[in-house]
Amino acid sequence: MTTEKIPLAVIGGSGFYEMPGLTDIEEVEVATPFGAPSDRIRIGTLEGTRVAFLARHGRQHTILPSELPQRANFWALKSLSVERVISVSAVGSLRESMVPGHLVVPSQLIDRTWGRPSTFFGDGLVAHISFAEPFCGRMRAAALEAARAAGATVHDGGVYVVMQGPAFSTRAESELHRAWGADLIGMTALPEAKLAREAELCYATLACVTDYDCWHEAEEAVDAATVFATLQRNVAVSQEAVRLLVQRLPERQGCPCATALDAAIVGRREAVPADVRERLAPILARWLGGGA
Numbered sequence: 260m261t262t263e264k265i266p267l268a269v270i271g272g273s274g275f276y277e278m279p280g281l282t283d284i285e286e287v288e289v290a291t292p293f294g295a296p297s298d299r300i301r302i303g304t305l306e307g308t309r310v311a312f313l314a315r316h317g318r319q320h321t322i323l324p325s326e327l328p329q330r331a332n333f334w335a336l337k338s339l340s341v342e343r344v345i346s347v348s349a350v351g352s353l354r355e356s357m358v359p360g361h362l363v364v365p366s367q368l369i370d371r372t373w374g375r376p377s378t379f380f381g382d383g384l385v386a387h388i389s390f391a392e393p394f395c396g397r398m399r400a401a402a403l404e405a406a407r408a409a410g411a412t413v414h415d416g417g418v419y420v421v422m423q424g425p426a427f428s429t430r431a432e433s434e435l436h437r438a439w440g441a442d443l444i445g446m447t448a449l450p451e452a453k454l455a456r457e458a459e460l461c462y463a464t465l466a467c468v469t470d471y472d473c474w475h476e477a478e479e480a481v482d483a484a485t486v487f488a489t490l491q492r493n494v495a496v497s498q499e500a501v502r503l504l505v506q507r508l509p510e511r512q513g514c515p516c517a518t519a520l521d522a523a524i525v526g527r528r529e530a531v532p533a534d535v536r537e538r539l540a541p542i543l544a545r546w547l548g549g550g551a
């Protein structure tokens with residue numbers, strides 16, 4: 260485990276496989292108790308700040324949303340002393356006003372995934388993180404400002420429903436999600452956001468609207484080719500937003516994400532089984548040390 264803090268990690272989603280402007284790159288292969296992460300993690304300097312970049316689906320886009328090694332990804336980022344994560348994701352729009360090409364910084368999640376390992380805990384260590392606000396408020400604010408400064412049309416807030424995939428929704432499902440009050444649909448924000456909170460990392464999503472899913476009467480139903488065509492036209496704006504976000508990061512985490520385990524873990528420090536202590540070492544280090 261390194262001690263030099265990395266203030267920001269970028270998880271690049273569909274179409275976002277590189278971080279322009281990231282210099283002095285070192286590629287690290289991190290072995291984790293949860294297997295290998297999605298790809299080697301590229302650590303470099305962006306705007307004078309240490310930044311780690313991870314291609315969520317691998318740089319050749321070879322991993323399905325439900326196959327993503329999310330626990331390995333977040334364990335690896337934590338072991339590299341990352342403090343915050345900005346996730347960039349392609350999403351479908353469930354609202355007329357959220358137009359393909361716009362950016363959204365979602366504020367809420369609905370979980371429609373199943374069978375994805377979504378916690379680091381268990382095996383003798385019980386924890387229940389608070390998740391009423393699934394995204395870090397300070398990161399959301401910084402991401403919003405950065406996306407606006409990048410010149411995008413940006414929406415502040417929205418409910419992102421996370422579906423299992425890999426097939427897109429049926430029209431009935433799309434209408435159901437709209438009736439539930441969801442604004443966006445994607446396949447990857449969970450369990451990411453939960454694991455980030457368990458790892459005491461600040462986490463926010465910058466969502467790039469690529470299509471109108473399949474509810475819109477005047478638009479073709481989504482397919483992957485449409486998503487990538489929209490992304491190709493718009494990826495430069497999200498990359499610029501990430502660059503500007505680096506300039507706007509608060510100096511310290513300074514938010515409840517950084518101490519999320521204090522109110523979550525049930526039981527005493529001494530009672531944590533030795534194997535769990537070892538397996539979750541980067542995640543439990545602060546809590547076990549009783550530090551801030």
Ligand SMILES: CSC[C@H]1O[C@H](OP(=O)(O)O)[C@H](O)[C@@H]1O
Pocket residue numbers: 271272273274315316324347348349350424445446447448483486487
């Ligand atoms: C390629 S279309 C569907 C795919 O795109 C989104 O991925 P990401 O969040 O990594 O940008 C969506 O969630 C699906 O995984």
Ligand SMILES: Nc1ncnc2[nH]cnc12
Pocket residue numbers: 349350351352422427428444445446469470471472473481486
């Ligand atoms: N319509 C959609 N449904 C699910 N994931 C998506 N990613 C991009 N567009 C999507």
